[in-house]
Amino acid sequence: MPEGPEVKITSDFLNNHFQNEVITEISPITKYFKTKYSSVTEELKKKLIGEKINSFTIGKKTYIPLANKQYYQYHLGMTGYWSKILTKHSHYKLSSKSKELYFCDIRKFGKHLISLDSNLNWDIALYDFLKKDYDIDLHYHYLIKSISKRRNICNVLLDQKLFPGIGNYLKSEILYKSEIHPDAKWGQITKDLIYRILKNSKYLSRRSYQNGGAELKDFRNPLKKSSFNLEVYAKKTDPNGYRVSSIISKDNRRTWFVPDIQKQKR
Structure with missing residues (x-):
């Protein structure tokens, strides 16, 4: 699943592609999309046609501002x-007079909706590591008052209300670095x-x-070839030659770690 960095890269691609372009057409392609997202399509036809794209992200979610303090939100x-x-997996077409893009989704796990301004997670945006005004001290104080001491660290890192944008590969890399x-x-x-x-989360997310x-199975950068290298995720050894192990952790996801470095406390 694309994580915060990949979601923002995808948002940048959308903005760059339609830069200074006015949207002229919004068309569902597949029966699945026509049926499931008919109301979303109708709202977009009313409120996005004739407008420019100004996409932004909060964690793993993307938002495009519409009229009347509404947003086209998709995951x-x-x-x-x-x-x-x-392609055969294209479900949605977005066009200007000279350009077009298709929303593709092989497994159809993506979600599309119209959100009100009051429903956006503006508070959560404060803790998004990719935001220019990210404040580590503010984030620290938010965490210490929000998390039970008994909670597992993997569950904490994947909680989008606590660590927006962090997913499974970043989780493994952050724990290793920490x-x-x-x-x-x-x-x-x-x-x-x-x-x-927090420092490693910011560093790794931004890097x-x-x-x-991370160009893993389900993501390919539409703007350039990735040069980002993972150190433990899905690896057999780390950069120093230490053995990498993996377990199904308390979040029910596979986590890669180095036992010689990441010691378990008793």
């Missing part, structure tokens, strides 16, 4: 992406370690974004 799901090419075992509980994480987690994202 890429597992396999969603925008393409210049019509030298924390995936079975650790929040109550075992000291203040210094929390700040280490991934700046270097083109």
